[in-house]
Structure formats: structure tokens, C-alpha cells
Amino acid sequence: MRIEDVAEHAGVSTKTVSRVLNNQPNVRPRLRARIEASIRELNYVPNRSARSLAGSRSHLIALLYDNPTAGSSYIMELIVGILQACKSTQYNAVLHPFDSSENLVAAIDGFVAHHRPDAMILVPPHANDIALMRRLDELAIPYATISSRSRETRSDVGFDERMAAAAIVEHLIALGHRRIGHISGLKGHGARAWRLAGYRDALRRAGIEPDEALVVEGDFMFASGENGAARLLELAEPPTAIFAANDDMACGVMREAYTRGLPVPQALSVCGFDDTPASLLMSPGLTTVHQPCREMARMAVEQVLRAIGDPTLNEMIRVPFEVRLRASTAAPGPPAARADE
């Protein structure tokens, strides 16, 4: 089943069918309709390879991400969103996990040579990689970033992480907490700085002077949540609540509390960030910030699609976040409460 068959069936030239297939102008509506009917009737599907070859467009959108984070539900959600968004277009997604060992710019060249994607979507940490973005500019490949920290990006979709972090800390303050610990994210990630800043914003707005002793370094991994919590809980004056910069670390905090026999939320309130599947599975359920990953991915796809048509495109989209209140946060109990098991 080739375009020629359709052309014959509709009594037109292949070029006219091609115009219809590609939504190009200069086909009268009635003719277009007739050709579309033929396409449906013959159940014709154009050959992707031939199209790409002749049109030198691959109809591919590449998603670049970091292999170590490949298993994360964050990436998974983005993938789901991107695949969904592509389904209704003529484009298709290619996933490209980078090993961080690779030289990114060199690896990109190889990848581009292989797949010739028409556009790319970058997620952190690569969404902040200026050398990478420069190279894409040179290769004239439009791209959009998700949650980029960089001003150098062309188009970005993200949400106000700083405000979201502030919102969840304000929730803790509203519950009556005054000493709130924070376990920060991995250095270099935009998320780290924003969430830390939001934490401080909320404290200051409530008239609480941020105590630097209550902020400990983390790296977004479970173990660093555990360690961070241990350090915070061993302070002379420990916090009554801990805001971890992501859910995995918040789970680490809960583990440390569990190990020490501190009931959550009675003796310690815990909240995270990201609304990973695990946050719902924990007991108690973890209070966290939900970011609409699938929706963001969908928008990023739409952005790059627009950017393919108009390479000068340069827009920032902010999506709304949502604080998901669950059972891991409550009003502070009497100091030094301790469960006996």
C-alpha cells in the first residue's frame, strides 16, 4: 500500500496526496476530503522511512536524560507524558539515557548523527548544561527544557519550585512548628537551590530567623535523608519537623525516625517534595508537593513542536503545583516525645 495507490484511487497525483498527508496548503477542501476518504478506505499509512529520507525530517523527538536517574518515577512520568503527547501527532519519541561517564557534547553528536531528531527535550541535570544547549543551537536542533535553572534555555516548562517549597513549609508553620529542619538536594541541581530558598522564604515571612544549624546537606538519595535526619535529631535542640528536598530523602527521614522509635507525625513531622508513588505507600502517607509531570511533558512536546515551526520561539511556561497533605505532618507534640515499643 503506497501513496501511488491512494493517488490512483482518488484520481489525483501522488504529490497532491502528499500535500494532504502533510497538511500543506493549496488543496481545495473538497479534493482534500476525497483524498482523505481514499486514505481511510485503503487503510493507507505512509512509510516513515521513505518520508524521512525524502523530506529530511525524522519526525522524531528525543528525550535526553541521565541514566542513573533512569529508574526514577520522575523520568518515568515524563516518559509517559511524552509518549501520550506524541500519540496524537506525527512525531515519535526516542529515549536517550546518557551515562554520565560519557562526554555529553560528544555523545550528543553521535546521537544526532544516528537519529537526526527534529527536536529535543532536556530534563535536569542536562537541562542546565550550557555547553549542551550551545551545541544544539549549532546543530540547529530546537529544544525545550523541563525545570531548567539556566537562563540560557530557549523554551522551558516548569513550576515555581521556590513558591512550592515555601508553601509546604508554611503548612508546617501553620501547624505550629517553629524549628523546622531541611535536608537539601544535590549540589548543581536547580531544585536544590529553589527548594532551599523557598524554605527560607517561608520561615522569614513567618518571622522565624532561619537557623543554619537546621539545614543539612543531602543528595536526593534515601541514605542522605537518613543521615541528615540523624544529624538533625541529635542537635541539642532538634527540629519538630523536617522538610526534605525530595520524597526519597523524606522516606530516609521516616526510616531514621522509625529506627529511633520516634513516631511520625506525633514526635516528628516529615514532608517531602515530588509526590513519587512511594509517598502514597508510606505509613503514614507522606505530605509532599505534587508536580504535574505528565502535563509538563505534554507541554514540552507542544513547545518543541512549535519550535520546529518557528525556531526563534522562546517561551517559559509555569504550571501550577499542589501541596498534597497526608498523614506525615501534624501539630508538634510535647518536646522529646518518644514511643516505647
Add this chain to the structure above:
Amino acid sequence: MRIEDVAEHAGVSTKTVSRVLNNQPNVRPRLRARIEASIRELNYVPNRSARSLAGSRSHLIALLYDNPTAGSSYIMELIVGILQACKSTQYNAVLHPFDSSENLVAAIDGFVAHHRPDAMILVPPHANDIALMRRLDELAIPYATISSRSRETRSDVGFDERMAAAAIVEHLIALGHRRIGHISGLKGHGARAWRLAGYRDALRRAGIEPDEALVVEGDFMFASGENGAARLLELAEPPTAIFAANDDMACGVMREAYTRGLPVPQALSVCGFDDTPASLLMSPGLTTVHQPCREMARMAVEQVLRAIGDPTLNEMIRVPFEVRLRASTAAPGPPAARADE
């Protein structure tokens, strides 16, 4: 940069370069080496579209899965494994999430028409869909399944789920449990039947007559774990341990125990199946069965690659599983133990 440039640089015809690119015979080793050197030197990468068009091979392997399960870490792990495995080949993966609303066989036809994948990998539940497999046979598309229950499949990679379930129940028995509850999986999934059978095997081998009151229906979702646990714990003679057919349900069990103030593992041992990321994040960590998803995906890719070369291929690969002992299981405590918080 085209094949012609390489041919000129190496002083041979394009066809000879093509032979080298496709690992075809009839090129003398020295010549082959010279051409490979030229390819490297010129940094030549063949054009995928032209290759597919001329060779009528897409170099694509499709992964078919169910969209509702798209967010699951199980699929994610498989995707990671497949992508890794493809990286070292000339093949590429296309992900195809099906909406369960779609007529599967019709959707397959459309998908095949679009992408013309050279092979497919099916995961449950589609790995058990006989109509689908028949259609693939008709379309002459080789495929491999992962954890298929069906005898109709061509090649499959899986592990002995029944034995694994038995192993984890035996662990509970070894700890001293005699009344062990089970929350089964969704009807229709092979996993449901195998895990239930393994549970019964272990009990019988230990001389414990399976008590049907201790088996309740689940559907692999968190909520059904909660409900199932509630029903089991309200029995006149409740179990001292619950084996849920997957981790999400096991988390539901832990939630129900938490709600009732039953400490895990002191008052109730809980174990799951799958070793999802959440199982490690729980407090206490969840005892579960680890299946090497990435490895299985890699093997499935190798299988279909072999099947492309030899369409009669028909092999079953069993990979080893591993019981991951964590803190959610312990010797049974005194009956009706109840934590006061």
C-alpha cells in the same frame, strides 16, 4: 557524509562499504579493516531512513505494554533494560503503551503499519494474549514475551514465580509462623496463579494445611492490600504474617497495620513480591522477592534478535530470583500484641 564519501575515501565501491556496515561476508579482512578505518576517520554514520527504506528492515524493536501500568517501576525497569541492551546493537526500541480501551489486535495492525518493527517484546498482561500472538505470527513479526503464562508463546524469559513465592513463604515458616495470610493478585494475571500456588506449596511442604479463609482476593493495588489486611486481621484467628502477591499490596497491608496500631514486624510480619523501589523506602524495609527486570529485558532483546535471524526459534529462559530479607518480617510475637502509641 554519505556512504559514497566513505567508498571514495577507501577506494572501493559503495556496495563494499555497505557489506562492511552490515557485517556481511565476502570482504577480505584487510579490506574490511581499511574501510572501517575510513568510516571512523570520516566519522560516518549511516542514514537510518535510507537503510530502512532500501533494506526494508526498520531496525526497530517494539515494547508493548499496558498504559495503566505505565507508571509502574516494573515497566520502567524493563524499559531501562531494553534501552541498555539496544545501545550495543544496531537496533532501537520503540515504546508502545496500549490503552486497554483499544481493540488490541486492531491497534497492533495500526502500530505495525506505522513502525514496521522487526520484532516485538510483550509483557504481561499482553504476554498472555493469544489473539495478539496469532496476529504477530500472521504478520511474521518475531516476538518474545516476558513472564508469559501462555504456552502459545514463541520465546519467553521469566523466572519461576511459583518457586519464588514458595521461598518467601518458607522464610515466614522458618521464622515460626503457622497462620500465614495471602492477598492474591488480579485475576487473569499469570502472576496471581503462580504466587498463590507457591504459597500453598510452601505450606503443604511444611505440613500446614492451607486454610482458605486466609486467602483473600486482591488486584495488585495498594487499596486492595489495605482491604485484604483488614479482612484477615478481623478473623477470629488472624494470621501472624501476610504474604501479599506484590509490593504495592504489601504496602497496603503495612498501612492497615499502622492504622490499627499493630507494629510491623512485632505483631505482624509482612512480605511482598517484586522489589519495587518503595519496598526499600518503607519503614521497616519490606521483605520481598527480587526479579532481575533489567536482566530479563536484556535477555528478551537478545532473544528477539536471534529470532529475527531464525524465525523458528523457540526458547524459554528462566532467570534466578532472589529473596530480599528486610525488616518487615520477624518471628511471631505473643498473640494479639498491640502497640500503644
Add this chain to the structure above:
DNA sequence: TACGAATATACCAGCGCTGTCAAAAAGCTC
């Protein structure tokens, strides 16, 4: 050394589609 068999290489058509550009049709003006 000569001859046929086996092996290695080259030539060319064509995969299915789209871009270019020319031709035809339609619309517009007076």
C-alpha cells in the same frame, strides 16, 4: 602454467516519499 571453481567486488535499479518547478485551472478586473 592453465583451467575451472570459488570468492570478492562493482554496477545499477529502485525502496516510497517529498521538493522543485512547470503547467493547468480558477479567480479577478475592466
Add this chain to the structure above:
DNA sequence: GAGCTTTTTGACAGCGCTGGTATATTCGTA
């Protein structure tokens, strides 16, 4: 309705590669 512009349609080449087939080279054997 003639002559012009604008819109619509079509013919054809060629995207970069591989399959088939013809040709050249090498090897083995007498």
C-alpha cells in the same frame, strides 16, 4: 470575455542506501 494574477495540481528527480546480478579476481588442482 480577454488578459491578467493567483491558486491548485502534476511530472519528475533524487533523498542514501541495499538487493540482485554481472564481472573481476583469487585459489586450487592437474
